[in-house]
Amino acid sequence: MPQYIVTYDVKKPHHSAVKNTLLENGFRDYINAPSGKNRQLPNTTLAIDAMSTKDAKALFLKCVTKVASGILERFILLSGETYSIRSEEVDGDDEID
Known part of the structure; x- marks a missing residue:
């Protein structure tokens, strides 16, 4: 199943509730790097496996509206087929092209 990456901003004080709801519904705060290890994503960036961009x-x-309506400021959702990630927990970058 394809992987999608979403990064978002929500109004305060809803960040923790939104992130927890997303995590409870299949979103992840990491991706699997080519090295086979999990790589932590930035704070308001999550990954999800879904059949399509529309489904993701x-x-x-x-999930966001489950927390409260009108709290989403912006988001971008992209296919996670190609990426480059750098994390303080690893030396160097992981890339998929």
């Missing part, structure tokens, strides 16, 4: 977006919006 629908689940994301459902």
Whole structure:
């Protein structure tokens, strides 16, 4: 199943509630790097496996509005097929092209 990456901003004080709801519904705060290790994503960036961008977006919006309506300021959802990630927990970068 394809992996999608979403990064978002929500109004305060809803960040923790939104992130916890997303994590409880299949979103992850890490990705699997080519090295086989998990790489932590930035604070308001999550990954999800979904059949399509449309499915990933629908689940994301459902989770956010479950917390409260009108709290989402912006988001971008992208296919996670190609990426470059750098994390303080590893030396160097992991890339998939």
